[in-house]
Amino acid sequence: MRIKDKVAVITGGSSGIGASLVKTLVTSGAKVVFGDIDQVLGEKLAEGLNKEHKDSTVFVLCDVTDKNQYLNLFLVAEKTFGGIDVYKVAVITGGSSGIGASLVKTLVTSGAKVVFGDIDQVLGEKLAEGLNKEHKDSTVFVLCDVTDKNQYLNLFLVAEKTFGGIDIVCNNAGIAQANEFYDDSRNFIKTINVNLTAVIEGTQIGIKFLKKRGGGVIINTASMSGVNPWSVAPVYSAAKSGVIGFTRALYNLKKENIRVNAIAPYFAETAMVKVAIEKNPDFAEVIKRHGTLSTNEVVNAFIHVIENDYLFADIVKVTQKNLFEVLPKVKL
Template sequence: MQIKDKVVILTGGANGIGAALARRLVSEGARVIIGDIDRKAGQELITELNQNNKVNAIFIFCDVTNFDHLSQLFDTAQNTFGGVDIVFNNAGIGQENEFYDQTNRWIKIIDVNLNAVIKGTQLGIQYLKKRGGGVIINTASMSAFYPVSYSPIYSTTKRAVVGFTQSLRDLKDTDKIRVNAVAPSYFESNLTQELLKSKEYGQAAKNFGFVPIDDVIAAFIRIIQDDKLAGDTIAVTTRYKSKIISKSSL
């Protein structure tokens, strides 16, 4: 699929990978509905993206655990741009030792990282069918394949995202909808900057190294453009920029 003139839903789009994706997509002629809980960053981003009185991007406050908020992204795309072609279920959160801190923070991690991906995919299928097909891309993580002891819930959600994505492989044949995922290693983001303050996370990041965010964005773009990819996950690490993981894990 080409990117020019396509309409994109992008959750977690105000910072990090999401913001970088939004810039790349708009630069290639797409129109983007950005959902995020960071109002300030979201508004600043669309001011940057909407130049010369042209509406290339719309920001909507969106807590992805609120399914009414998610639905609003799709309704806005339909009403403003006539439909949806590409969906990025990108929003995600994490916390060190979330399983051991005796709070219910881990439930929120599952809600954001997994349940919202499932609901976003359901909505995506509903709207993409109206266009005769399209692309859904879920943000996973290399922690899906190399679980980390200090964030077991986070690793679980990302492993589940990979399995969920693989399970939807046949949508390519039945509805012309390709569902894929990107699993990056450590990269610069607000989340990693916060977690780097911890000793365990910092050491793990040092061991694995950081991947350039441009490599991560390139993996997302590859999935859009390569019509053969369906149910696949692209791993992005310092060892290989773009490795396709299909039915089996590493």
């Protein structure tokens, strides 16, 4: 666990080992609430530390043999710094619209800091501006084409520089193209590059950054077409199937406290599906058969993965009415 941006509660912090611990944590970037029965020394220590590290330290008069005073120490920490653990930082791609945009909003309103990338700068900047009005300094948009590894890396560097590190990575950007195979063009290469190659590279970069934080979670956006292949979009199905196989193979990363999982939704009400229906009447028929999910229903599956440590190298299938199912684990 990194110390920077964590919140610590310490008792017996006015002198000796406790005081040294308070100083070390504060100078390492943590916020500290410490209690002691020695008010004179405690207030002096807090005053000195706050001079050098603004709003970093709070002294509370607290006798640990009085349970109410002890509880009060925690209540002060929660009120002053928002909890014992401050916030999580998420990096999301394809965050300007659809599932990605819903995910950005949900994480920010849950108290996370989010850096998201997309090729759609207009929508991205608008979303970040709106969220920052309500949740000050919570969201950063970065123009990022995931097929350019340097731009992908830059997204993580911005997140690290702005918020001190990364805990959650969502490789979500994706495309569906009407003419990806049967027209004999080489359009399919773009489908593979965005939907599979970029997910692999995003995971490679993500692992390096999560390791610095002592672990975290990576969520790749696959699709049910990667489980049940779809004749209308064979290359899209292949790419999403690739994301599923790739994710399942990363089970050993759990040893390093990194959980890699994938979400496999059926159809969701996004621009991708609307455009697909317009371009290919066959789409409409398939979608009618399966129905559509709201983006929030898909996002609920992301939150489930973030919050549940038992999920690693797992594929979460998302069906209608907030139903999701973890597919059986498979490996060689």
